[in-house]
Amino acid sequence: MKKTIIINGLFVTGDAAAPVIEGCMVMEGNQLTYIGKDAPQPLETYDEVIRGDRKLYMPGLVNTHGHAAMTLLRGYGDDLALQVWLEEKMWPMEGKFTAQDVRYGTLLAILEMIKGGTTTFVDMYDHMNEVAQAVSDSGMRARLTRGVIGLCPADVQEAKLREAIAFAKDWNGAANGRITTMMAPHAPYTCPPDYIERFVQAAHDLDLPIHTHMSETLKEVEANAEQYGARPVEHLEKLGVFTRPTLVAHGVHLTDEEIAVLAKYNVGVSHNPGSNLKLASGVARVPELLKAGINVSLGTDGAASNNNLDMFEEMRLAALIHKGVTGDPTAVPAAAALSMGTSMGARSIWLDDIGTLQPGMKADFIALDIDQPHFLPRTDYVSHIVYSASAHDVVDVCVDGSWIVSGRECLTLDEEKIKREFESCFARLTNS
Amino acid sequence: MKKTIIINGLFVTGDAAAPVIEGCMVMEGNQLTYIGKDAPQPLETYDEVIRGDRKLYMPGLVNTHGHAAMTLLRGYGDDLALQVWLEEKMWPMEGKFTAQDVRYGTLLAILEMIKGGTTTFVDMYDHMNEVAQAVSDSGMRARLTRGVIGLCPADVQEAKLREAIAFAKDWNGAANGRITTMMAPHAPYTCPPDYIERFVQAAHDLDLPIHTHMSETLKEVEANAEQYGARPVEHLEKLGVFTRPTLVAHGVHLTDEEIAVLAKYNVGVSHNPGSNLKLASGVARVPELLKAGINVSLGTDGAASNNNLDMFEEMRLAALIHKGVTGDPTAVPAAAALSMGTSMGARSIWLDDIGTLQPGMKADFIALDIDQPHFLPRTDYVSHIVYSASAHDVVDVCVDGSWIVSGRECLTLDEEKIKREFESCFARLTNS
Structure with a gap:
């Protein structure tokens, strides 16, 4: 050796x-x-x-939430109201993404991430075989999952769930253990309750953790309360999600009671300060989350809402904004932010080594x-x-x-080729 | 030519x-x-x-507020309560600064700034002849001023004012016009009213603008109201400061009425988002300032409260935090932040070309x-x-x-020599 x-x-x-x-x-x-x-x-x-x-x-830095292929949408419609941005910019383009687009969007993201010191990342997206292959080729480490939106007919739901299960099975432990997987119902507001329960069952069957978006915007929290009579934390608790090891992304709008529930189940929170600020989602209660003993890690989210994948920036934002907003210059000290970007990041995706x-x-x-x-x-x-x-x-x-x-x-990827192919993908997407 | x-x-x-x-x-x-x-x-x-x-x-980027030599205090006591940081870390060290320290602290800052795209900066500090010489040698552009704290006996006040006037006279227009000057009473809370009035008179006599810290912390605003029966804007207005072209640094805590007064006198505000967050001073009302037609520019402040001198970061913070805090994703769009870092920065220090x-x-x-x-x-x-x-x-x-x-x-400075000398200065300061 x-x-x-x-x-x-x-x-x-x-x-x-x-x-x-x-x-x-x-x-x-x-x-x-x-x-x-x-x-x-x-x-x-x-x-x-x-x-x-x-x-x-x-x-190495651990980026615990993102959608790598969204590099293809970097700078494609910024400074817009959230619904306009999603409905007129993001979704129409993402609807056109092919496996090839996801491959090169992800490879470009991986180049940016590894050259910038991120050695492990979480990815929740579509065409995940392409993502896993890119991770394998790059030499990076990743916790990957097919993110599934369940607002579709039963047969499509079924097909997506099967695809998510197949991906999670096929790739868990691949590339000398560099690749591990999770199950990911996209969010409480994009998956009906019974569909979320099927993901929980699948996670039990495969002995895998769960990753989901949760409480990113106030609007989504209020809609959840109205539709299901419970805020997202209680809703997911009732659906059994937290009986599995769970990592939630965002967790911006949380009550004291909700923080206590997350702590009780040892649910990790991926804090995405850059994305939360840019999309005007708000400022997560990170000092309170840390005080409750919750594993708070850091994620860039997709490049369309950040707009780079620099984890040093996320550590810096995490250390800065909570001081400014709470008025306490000792809130989230540098050592805590560094831990969020490294060891807590690793623990929050169950990579203890x-x-x-x-x-x-x-x-x-x-x-x-x-x-x-x-x-x-x-x-x-x-x-x-x-x-x-x-x-x-x-x-x-x-x-x-x-x-x-x-x-x-x-040393592992052909940067010039990736940039060239990425630009071809973008050109085709915008001209089709 | x-x-x-x-x-x-x-x-x-x-x-x-x-x-x-x-x-x-x-x-x-x-x-x-x-x-x-x-x-x-x-x-x-x-x-x-x-x-x-x-x-x-x-x-080139325009950094409209800073204390370049404070690079010597980068990382020297972070994540502390403001008074502890000032009284136990900053002031004792700054009290020991010699002309040599200011020279190399400033040269290191200039290296960091120019290599990072800042072509013009504002500096308010002591030993300003050293700063001006460093600017001259580096090829940069700068608007410089001796920042004077007036909490001292009358003869010391007098000497400091004369020094500030001599510096402002000697260097205005130097280095092919790359160096211009200002008069700078440090802040309403560090200068007695009659002393501020003498700076206003000097600025009139020399036909120079005024730069001062203002309304950085809530505590300072409340103390001003208590001591002088007026918040800082009204206080400075009464002292005639705004009869000169004026740039205030920070302006975090402002009422609607105060914003209207600043707009009326065309007072510029140097927004220092990184420093304001790190020191937990708060979040300035930048969308309202811009709406009022005020020239809002960007400053890094000193490296001890930032901790780098990257103006791209200040533009990004300016574009991000106001979205997150106001809940409006269209607040401070990219073009506005870029303008704050360039053209508005230039106009706010009266460099129209x-x-x-x-x-x-x-x-x-x-x-x-x-x-x-x-x-x-x-x-x-x-x-x-x-x-x-x-x-x-x-x-x-x-x-x-x-x-x-x-x-x-x-091309203009000897980077290796500057780093070496800078480290000697720091070693002497910490061992003396």
Whole structure:
């Protein structure tokens, strides 16, 4: 098994006992086996010795909610009212998406994500075989799920559910375990209750978790209460969703009681600050969620509502907006935001062996170029990561023990070809 | 006079009549003389022909409020309550700053700013001769002012005012007009009324504008009302401040009546969204300010409260937070945020010949590398600049007709030396 040592590095570990280490890290195969001040063995015993001077190594970022192929709709109708944006811009275009479009939309998103330090992402979309194949080819890690909208005739519902089940079965554990799956009824407002119950049953049968949108907008919460006599949390609880490990996306509009229910069932919340602001959905109650002990992670959502896939920005937004809105400058400190983007992100999608740099963890990590003005002075590197860094500072990326980005170049994908094919897809979509 | 033409470029002009032009731009000396689809003259008649393929050219960004040397305090005590941060972290360190510290703190800030596309900045600080010299050396443009705190004995007040006047006189119009000056009583809560009146008189005598902090925190507004029987806007109005062209920084806590007063006197507001969020000061009423016809520009504030000097981020925050907080997805559209970062920024510091790409304007512009995933598809470039771009996308920077950054390298300053000296300053400050 190949043994690699990084020497002279600065490591922001995510381990509260030793958050910053200057020294060495060893990986054997796809696992980290050592991190500490001195090399555990003479350097000549390693297959590879990497000098980490002027680089900061940290866990890869975990993007826990998104729709990667929506890169095809980046900048395609911004600053519009939500219904106009959805009905006149997003849905007509998405209705035309072919497998080829999803393939290249996803590949472009993956390029942007890995070059920007995201090593794991959640994707909920259609044509998921294409997404999984792209993940497999790229070397990234992903928790994937066919997101199903159930506002359709029974036979179409049935076909979609079968497709979601087949995808979840086929790909769970694929690509050396880099790909895992979930079941995903799209949202309480897009799936009838009995259809959601069938997803819960399928998740039980396959022993898989559930991912769904929940309480993103006030309007949707009020409509849920009117239609079903219960706000979304109670509604999903009644339907048995939380009997499965569950990750909800957004969770913007929550009462104290709802937060308590989510905490009781250990439901994770993917906070999407950029998307929630851009679509004017509101500001999630993140300080309260964290105080309740809920796993709060971060997601970019699709590129049409963000509009980039820079997880450093989501960490920064998470650290900034809750201070500004609550009036408390100690709300969501830098360390909490970093944890939301890494270890809590990993735990919220049930990947317990990524998200920190510690012996025994999978080798999913990134290196930033800190020989730049915005990383000086050498004060608090956790603060610098959250308040000053960006996706563009990432130079090297390792996932599952393999380098997939080196010196800012993606080693696994043909960037030029992907950009070209992506532009062809977009041209066809807009001209058809 | 040297004639340069850029061909095959994509130009986001800031001119509402022709916001995006694919074609050519000509500069002669320090002025833009043409922008349009076709080259006005045969290419062999130009001294320099630059191919702009895969680059987006736009006006340089204008940062209208900051304290550049505070880069020395980046990450030095984050996530603290405001008074603890000021009294235990900022003030004791700033009290030790020498001219040398301000020189290298400012030079590091200038490096970060120009490499990130900011071509003009406002600085309000101490040891301003050092700041002006750094601006002169760097090739940047700046509106500079000695920020004076007046909570001191009369003889110290007198000395500070004289110093502020001497600086404003000595440097106004220097460096081929790249440097202009202002008078700056620090804030209503740090300057006694009669001392502010002396600054107003000096500004009249020198025919210079006034810059001051105003209504950044609720506490300061309430204290002003209690101490002087008037909120800050009325207080400054009574002291005659607005009889001079005025730019106020922050303006977070404003009533409708105060907004009307600012509009009446054509007072500009430098909106600092990153700093206001991080210090938990609140969210300024930017949609209302814009509706009132006020020039709203953008500032990073000092790096200790931001923590980077990326003006793309300030544009993005300005476009995002007001949507999220007001619930209106059409609040502060991308074009407005871009204007705040460029043309409104220029107008708010009375530099009417920068901020757009149009014939007759000074040649202050930047080029972004748009051959990257996050600039695809080629939909709306104004949207891409505001919602997706960052400082790191900037490759070339031209100020006053001279290239000061080319291929991401600063041509005017010795980056390695500045980083080294900056680190020495920081080490001395923390060990003394």
